[in-house]
Amino acid sequence: MHEAMFWHKKDNGLVFCELCPKGCGIRDGHRGFCRVRENKEDVLYTLNYSKVSSCALDPMEKKPLYHFYPGSLVLSLGTVGCNLRCGFCQNWQIAHGDPNTLKLPPKEAVDLALEQRDKGLPCVGIAYTYSEPFMWYEYVYDTARLARAAGLQNVLVTNGYVREEPLKKLLPCIDAMNIDVKGFTDHYYKENCAGHLEPVLRTVEIARQQCHVEITTLLVPGLNDSPAEIKELVNWIAGMDPDIPLHFSRYFPNYKFDLPPTPAATMHRAYEIAREKLNYVFLGNLGDPTGQNTYCPQCNKLLIKRGGYQTEVVGLDGQACRECGQAIAIKL
Incomplete structure (x- = not known):
């Protein structure tokens, strides 16, 4: 066990976790909602420090991050635990x-990531992914600082459900985040994820000012895929920065959800709505090439060609379009 960060004790015997918006009050011998933070004799401990459930060398595009070192690899680590309960997990x-x-x-x-580079593989850093990395906070914080000192990039693939103080403490060590905005109504979050929308929006708004941010929304038929809701999501992103990449991911039945897969027509409709205001929109889990490539928002020149996880930069000179010179929001 490892003592947790961000908690306080009250006289009634409860320890209150201050890592995420749930603010669990935890009795001695019990765990919080995430299952990985436990009160032992009035001290909050994290139970998953250094515990890795999944480890792989992934394409960066699998995170998905399309405008952050395209074509590179990243050592991807996951643990256990989550502070949401999405029925479609x-x-x-x-x-x-x-x-x-x-x-x-x-x-x-960190040494494992560096070994991949020593083998000649284009591994640029470590991604904390698969499970919820903010519920692995202490490990991510320690590892990210060591990785940064070693010249590696740090990536979070996260639900964004975290309080402002821990977010801001970690961000100086984070280079990129893909943040799930699971839907654009609080009702959707409460009914399907056991959470709330506002903290996630705040995470995006804070994080984009300090690191590269991309957003993913899983479109679930009949629940968060209406044109009106998609327009609200798109308007919010465009109001921050139309260069923020948005990924629409196709839902398939999993965990507690048995709804049919998202129709391809719904995915294409969302793509067209988003392209009206956003410069970089992508479709995932669809099985066709639509919405995989990056095009210049000025002249529509093909800049990055993708097929599955095969990526080829074809139309860039540095961070500009080779055809018209338009600056492209991308990290190379």
């Missing part, structure tokens, strides 16, 4: 289950 076996884990201390994680 794609990684429920590790987020809500009890998978086997291996011990990987922070220095060993």
Whole structure:
């Protein structure tokens, strides 16, 4: 066990976690909603420090991050636990289950990433992903600082459900985030995710000022895929910065949801709505090439060609369009 950060004790015997908006009050011997933070004799401990349930060398596009070192690889680590309960969870076996884990201390994680580079592989850093990385906060914080000192990039793939203080403490070590905005109504979050929308929006608004941010929305038929809701999401993003990449991901039945997969027509409609105001919109899990490539928002020149996880930069000179010179919001 490892003592947690961000908590306080009250005289009534409860320890209150201050990491995420749930603010769990935890009795001695009990755990919070996330299942990985426990009160032991009036001290809050994190139970998953250095515990890795999943480890892989992934294409950066799998995160998905399309405008952050395109074509590179990233050492991807996951643990257990989550502070939401999405009925459609794609990684429920590790987020809500009890998978086997291996011990990987922070220095060993950094060394493992550096080994990939030493082998000649284009590994640019570490991604904290698969499960919810903010519920792995202490490990991510320690590892990210070591990775930054070693010249590696740090990536979070997250639901964004975190309080402002821990977010701001971690951000100086984070280079990129893909943040799930699961829907654009509080009702959707409460009914399907056991959470609220506003904290996630705040996370996006804060994070984009300090690191590269891309957004993913899983479109679930009949629940968050109406044109009106998609327009609200798009308007919010465009109001911050129309260069923020938006990924629409196709839902498939999983965990507690047995709705049919999102129709392709719904995905294409969302793409067209978003393209009216956003410069970079992508479609995932669809199985066709539509919405995979990056085009210049000025002259529509093909800049980055993608097929699955095969990526080829074809129309860029540095961070500008080779055809018209338009500046492109991308990290190379």
